[in-house]
Amino acid sequence: MTETMSFDAATxxxxxxxxxxxxxxxxxxxxxxxxxxxxxxxKAYLANQRQGNAATKTRGLVIGGNQKPWKQKGTGRARxxxxxxxxxxxxxxxxxxxxxxxxxxxxxxxxxxxRKSALNARARESSIIVIDQFDYExxxxxxxxxxxxxxxxxxxxxxxxxDGAKPNVYLSGRNLPTVHVMPxxxxxxxxxLWSDVVVIEATAIGHTLEPVAERxxxxxxxxxxxxxxxxRSEVDEVGDESTAPSPRKRGAxxxxxxxxKRPSARAASSRAAKKTSxxxxxxAxxxxxxxxxxxxxx
Numbered sequence: 313m314t315e316t317m318s319f320d321a322a323t324x325x326x327x328x329x330x331x332x333x334x335x336x337x338x339x340x341x342x343x344x345x346x347x348x349x350x351x352x353x354x355k356a357y358l359a360n361q362r363q364g365n366a367a368t369k370t371r372g373l374v375i376g377g378n379q380k381p382w383k384q385k386g387t388g389r390a391r392x393x394x395x396x397x398x399x400x401x402x403x404x405x406x407x408x409x410x411x412x413x414x415x416x417x418x419x420x421x422x423x424x425x426x427r428k429s430a431l432n433a434r435a436r437e438s439s440i441i442v443i444d445q446f447d448y449e450x451x452x453x454x455x456x457x458x459x460x461x462x463x464x465x466x467x468x469x470x471x472x473x474x475d476g477a478k479p480n481v482y483l484s485g486r487n488l489p490t491v492h493v494m495p496x497x498x499x500x501x502x503x504x505l506w507s508d509v510v511v512i513e514a515t516a517i518g519h520t521l522e523p524v525a526e527r528x529x530x531x532x533x534x535x536x537x538x539x540x541x542x543x544r545s546e547v548d549e550v551g552d553e554s555t556a557p558s559p560r561k562r563g564a565x566x567x568x569x570x571x572x573k574r575p576s577a578r579a580a581s582s583r584a585a586k587k588t589s590x591x592x593x594x595x596a597x598x599x600x601x602x603x604x605x606x607x608x609x610x
Contacts (some may be wrong), residue, residue, distance in 0.1 A: 316342045317342060318341075319440075320333045320334060321435070321512075322443065323443075324443055324462075324463060325334055325526060326459060327455075327459060328462030329524065336440065337518055341435050342432070343434070347429075349422055349425050350430055352418060352426065353422065353500070353502070354428035354501055355416070356418045357500055359414045360416060362414040364411055366409040366410075367410050367411050368408030368409060368410075369404055369405060369408075370406075370408070371398060372398050372404070374402070376397040377394035377396030380393055380394070397471065397486060400451050429501075430501045433505075434510050439509045440509075441507065441510070442519065443511055443512070443513055444513075444524075445523075446513055448480035448484060450479050451479075451484045453484050453487050453488065456484040460488075465509055467490065468509055469489045469491075469507045470490060470509050470511060471503055471504065471506070471509070472494075473494065473495070474494070474496065474513050475496060475513045476495055476496075478495075482494075492506075496516035496517075497562065513551075
């Protein structure tokens with residue numbers, strides 16, 4: 313005889329505020345874990361999901377081949393009775409699949425024992441969480457995701473069991489790939505073993521919890537980002553505000569700076585003369601010299 317055990321579970325509000333732990337009902341959570349029964353229930357559940365639609369045509373279902381392709385004797389070929397025989401191309405299939413049912417029946421008491429064993433297996437791992445009440449006025453996926461984040465269940469496979477059908481809760485979790493929402497009465501052994509954590513509404517297991525005040529989650533201290541180095545201030549640390557020029561004035565002053573004076577013509581000619589060679593300078597003097605007047609009568 314197995315030893316009876318008692319379990320308790322962590323309890324939270326629908327927004328993730330922690331409450332006092334509650335004890336799980338002893339008639340269901342007594343520590344019983346029957347592995348062969350769970351295996352039988354899961355195998356039957358997966359078999360019942362199969363549709364069994366695979367089918368092939370026998371020679372009687374293939375179109376054509378109602379007459380002999382050639383006469384029985386005198387052709388030298390083997391005798392044939394139909395072109396739709398299995399050894400002909402386009403012929404029927406022998407021993408092929410036909411539509412069938414893969415359903416397996418498991419007695420009601422065996423299913424109940426397997427479900428009880430699965431819940432006890434999760435209770436032994438402390439993977440059962442109780443929520444006081446799911447009171448969703450309208451579907452809100454972000455609200456359900458916030459609760460899971462506060463419970464540190466992000467990225468884990470979570471099975472949420474509600475007290476009866478609650479469409480708003482179901483629609484809130486339908487878009488979350490690792491969350492499955494269903495009524496507590498409809499849960500199967502497969503769903504419990506599929507999940508990593510089972511979240512159960514308190515009224516589904518016979519607990520009626522009074523509402524408590526919600527507490528806001530403690531915000532993590534944000535790292536202070538270094539501010540960008542500000543541009544040069546309009547006012548110098550030593551100077552006065554009234555005397556400090558604004559950025560526009562500084563820019564205008566830069567634009568209005570006087571351009572460098574061009575060198576005068578004399579300076580330019582002296583520089584050019586220095587660069588020229590002595591021969592060129594002598595030639596230039598001769599060409600610029602005064603011409604002698606011509607004598608009359610010559």
